[in-house]
Amino acid sequence: MSKDIRIRKGLDIKLVGEAEKITADATRSNVYAIKPEDFHGIVPKVIAKQGTEVKAGDPLFHSKSNENMLFPSPVSGEIIEIVRGAKRKILAFKILGDKEQKYTEFGVKDVNSMSGDDVKTHLLASGCWPFIKQRPYDIIANPDKAPKAIFISGYTTAPLAADSDYILQGKEKELQTAVTALSKLTEGEVHISVGKKGSSPLKGLNNVTTHTISGPHPAGNVSVQIAKVDPINKGEVVWTVHPQDLVIIGELLLTGRFNAERVIALAGSSVKTPKYYKTIIGTEVSSVIYNSGVHDEGNIRVISGDVLTGENVKPDGYLGYYHNSITVIPEGEDYEFFGWNKPVFNKISPSRALTFSWLFPNKKYDLNTNTNGEHRAFVVTGSYENVFPFDIYPLQLLKACVVNDLDAMEQLGMYEVAPEDFALTEFICVSKQPHQNIIREGLDLMLKEIG
Incomplete structure (x- = not known):
């Protein structure tokens, strides 16, 4: 291949x-906050109560379904507030940070001598496990089910996103330590994708299979790379990790400290x-x-x-x-008079009907948050397929999610996608439908009903 x-x-x-x-x-921030809603599907159980002094790496809460899955404080300091919402749902843990940071010591590890179980136990105990996510369902990985492969995307294509090649400079040692540890968690391969152009620190790492990738957004989405290299079938699991989270994992193993920088x-x-x-x-x-x-x-x-x-x-x-x-x-709060019926020169569009962005592929645009339209029923335009690089029918899958048709969702490739993969179709949608929310709700339903 x-x-x-x-x-x-x-x-x-x-x-x-x-x-x-x-x-x-x-x-330096005075207050730091960890929001349980960032960890989709996790029901938090409080460990550190309000008024508790914590060190960086001390657990704030654990998952209700798995007590071994800990979520740590990024800094040392005092928990000044546990914010709650309706039905006492926990919304955030707020920590008043110390001027001089103190760290919980987890011990320096020789990753080459560790077994897969040793690595898993250490990552769970130190709070680094939430950095590992899984497909299908785009949730924190289940430590009890081994993946067939692990994927890391070092290719950035989202608009104005941080350049992975730049932010990872000088972190080769931490990256190598982390991928060596992750390679012990799967019988398959650790796949890393980097841009065809550029000099990524991820190139040349050992214990990995490196792929070069090129193309427009969403080429940088890990789901796209999984679909091209090792597609997910029913019953299979693939884990994913963001490159900068690899640095935190690698530093933990090398220094024994959870450094959430x-x-x-x-x-x-x-x-x-x-x-x-x-x-x-x-x-x-x-x-x-x-x-x-x-x-x-x-x-x-x-x-x-x-x-x-x-x-x-x-x-x-x-x-x-x-x-x-x-x-x-x-913020886009303005309305254009006859905006739907005049030539458009200052916006991006995949269509060529009265739009001219296709003539200037390198032009940069100053866009605001205006949706330029209102929510309405799905309009069949055939435009989603032009920006959706999966062998999946996006409109049919969205409709299956809307009506909660589990059989159709399975047959149409729901196991392969995450909400972020529908961000572009949502961006160009003339119906102004919330594609990412629709996919997220569909994945939640499948996780609940099928598991």
């Missing part, structure tokens, strides 16, 4: 405000000086964005993550557990 992957279907969304490749230290991209047309910042998981968003300043502060959308799949947060919100970027773009 060729180790070169070329994706032809998709759409690159080039936006103004790409982060300059300069890294600065973010202002992140290098994130602050990007977007509303940011005055977009660049990279070194910070910590769960940090206050304001500690990052106001270092660079923003245009028109009263009319911005702050997104933890990228513009297609990220979470809308307030400036006083917190960085998501799995997010490697913060994007700030203008």
Whole structure:
């Protein structure tokens, strides 16, 4: 099998405000927050109560269904609040961080002498297991079911997302340690995909199978790479890990400490000086964005993550557990007179009907959050297939999810996809349907009914 992957279907969304490749230290946040809703499908059981002093790496809560699956504090300090919502649902653990960080010592490990069970036990005890996710269902991996393979995507294609090649520079030792450990958790292979162009630190690692990939977004989505290399069938499980999470796992094994440090991209047309910042998981968003300043502060959308799949947060919100970027773009509250019936020069469209973005493939656009239309019933246009690089009928799968047709969902390839894979179809949807929410609800139903 060729180790070169070329994706032809998709759409690159080039936006103004790409982060300059300069890294600065973010202002130290006073309060950090870990939100259980970032771990989809996990029902938290409190370990550290309000007022408890914790070290970085100490568990805050565990999964109700698996007491061994721990979720750690990213910093040392005092738990000042456990935020609860309706029916006392836990929304967030807030930690007042210490000026001088203290770490729980998990012990330095020689990964080459560890067995698969040793690695699994260590990752669970240290709180690093939540970094490992699984397909199908796009949830935290079940440690009791071995995967047929592990996939890591080092190719970034989402608009304004952090460049993996840049943020991983100088971390080769941690990356090698982490992939060596992960290789002991599967009888299959550890697959790493890197861009055909560029010099990724992921290239040349041992104990892995490396693939070069090219093509438009969503070529960087790990689901696309799985579908091209080792597709998922019913009953099979594949694990995935983000490259920057590999660094945390590798550092844990090398130093014995859970270091929740992140290098994130602050990007977007509303940011005055977009660049990279070194910070910590769960940090206050304001500690990052106001270092660079923003245009028109009263009319911005702050997104933890990228513009297609990220979470809308307030400036006083917190960085998501799995997010490697913060994007700030203008809020779209305006309406265009006869916007549906005039030539469009300043927007991106896969269609050529009165639109001209196809004439300028390298032009960068300053887009806002306006949906340019209202929610309506699905309109069959055939456009989804042009940006959807799976051998799957996207419209039929979405409709099967809407009507909860489990048999059709299985037959149409639901096991292979995650909500992020439908971000582009949602972006171009003339019906303004929430594709990612529809897929997420469909996956939840399948997990509940089929398991």
